[in-house]
Amino acid sequence: MKTKRIVLFASGSGSNVENIVNYFSSRSDIEIACVLTNKKNAAVLDRCDRLSIDALYFNRRSFYNSDLVCKTVGVLNPDLIVLAGFLWKIPQNLIETFPNKIINIHPALLPKYGGKGMYGNHVHKAVKENRETETGITIHYVNENYDEGAIIHQARTIVVSDDTPDTIAAKVHELEYEHFPKVIDKLLTDS
DSSP states (O other): OOOEEEEEEESSOOHHHHHHHHHHTTOSSEEEEEEEESOTTOHHHHHHHHHTOOEEEOOHHHHHSSSHHHHHHHHHOOSEEEESSOOSOOOHHHHHHSTTOEEEEESSOTTTTOSTTOOHHHHHHHHHHTTOSEEEEEEEEOOSSTTOSOEEEEEEEEOOTTOOHHHHHHHHHHHHHHHHHHHHHHHHHHO
16 A cells, blocks of 8 residues: 655644654654744744654745746655645645645635635634634635635634634644544545
């Protein structure tokens, strides 16, 4: 049986990356091929060192104005590309080269609170300001528009009047940690 390969993209601390790495750590049928980041000082690089995971940094030019990142990912031969807290819009060359192989997790119930600039605490503040009674996560395929790809999975949590953006964020993170690796696993084992 062929080992399935995951390439992860991250921009920040890498807590979702670590959660995914730990989830698959005892599996011989699925491997984390590499983590790529667009921030040279991203904490995810330190996590990758600690977890013995290969990681690469790339700049805006190599992502948007060349095929360098696309070719690098191609060499890694991923079965799935996972955006785990990656904030840049995916360029057309990656979408075309890896059709239906790029997924993202968004910290809200799309189509609500999606689009450019809607990430992290921006989302949780908007949820609070609009007095939503629930929020959650959406795992979706990536297309040429922010947060508009086909939805794969959603999970919900209740928002109460006492919640702050920080407590909402904590609830959403719990959903991310619980559901994201399981959905990745299902996509890889069903393919």
